[in-house]
Amino acid sequence: MRxxxxxxxxxxAAALGEDGIVHLVPAKGRAVGEQIILDTRPRRRWKKPLTWAACVAMLCAMATTGVYAAYEPYTYVSLDxxxxxxxxxxxxxxxxxxRPLEEESADLARALRENVPKFTHIDRAMVDTVDAMYRDGSLTGEQDDQMVVTISSKEERKGHxxxxxxxxxxxTERPDGKPQPPSTVVQTHGGPPPKK
Known part of the structure; x- marks a missing residue:
């Protein structure tokens, strides 16, 4: 069509066709009054759907990675x-x-599951654990109390x-007046414990 x-x-550039419709075309050095031939075949619009599909795939991959990182066990910290x-x-x-490491610790582990919500940072969890141990009598506040914290991580650098x-x-000193943790030994192992 002309x-x-x-x-x-x-x-x-705006081109007025024989059918009376104004079509937008690339300007490419064209001048007003110039006659051109328009290609009137229908074009396939596949670029936008592919772009959207790629965006959705990328968002799904990012969400999956985030969920995986949040829910995958990576480090184990035992407190003895x-x-x-x-x-x-x-x-x-x-x-x-x-979880308890021995049968006598089942009540303590149950209490900690109730008092330490999922996704609590380990710092806060350790403070809550020490408080629970003072409450249930595992720690007495005497000189001979000692805690051993053992860290097993998939990555050695992370463990250290x-x-x-x-x-x-x-x-660190606790400003809230609660008992201090007893003398603590913190040690690390190279890899995670075997799955049970």
Whole structure:
């Protein structure tokens, strides 16, 4: 179909076709009054759906990765005194689960599951654990009390960083008047414990 360029603006030109419809065409050095031939075959509009599909796929991948990182067990922190419990942490040092390491610690683990919500940072969980141990009598506040914190991580560097962090957190003074954690030994192992 023939058309005549009636106006140009920037990169586009308006062409008036034989059918009386104004079509936008690339300007490419065209001048007003120039006659051109328009291609009237219908074009397939596949670029936008592909772009949207790619965006949706990328968002799904990002969401899946985030959920995986939040729910995948990555580090295990066990706390041993007269009672022994083990925290399962995700990549962000947030608590996923707490379980007893011995039968006598089942009540303590149950109380901690109720008082330490999922995704609580391990610092806060340790403070709550020490308070619960003083309440149930596992810790007495005497000189001979001692805690051993053992960290097992999938990544050695992560385990050592968490060891330093928990060492500082458990040795700082508590301003709220609650009992201080007893003398604490924080140690780390190379890999996670075997799955049971």
């Amino acid at each position: 058309a005549v360029i009636v106006e140009t603006r920037g990169r586009q 005194t007269n009672s022994s419990v083990e925290y399962t942490l995700n990549r962000f040092d947030q608590v996923l689960d707490v 960083a968490l060891k330093e962090h928990l060492g500082k957190a458990l040795s």
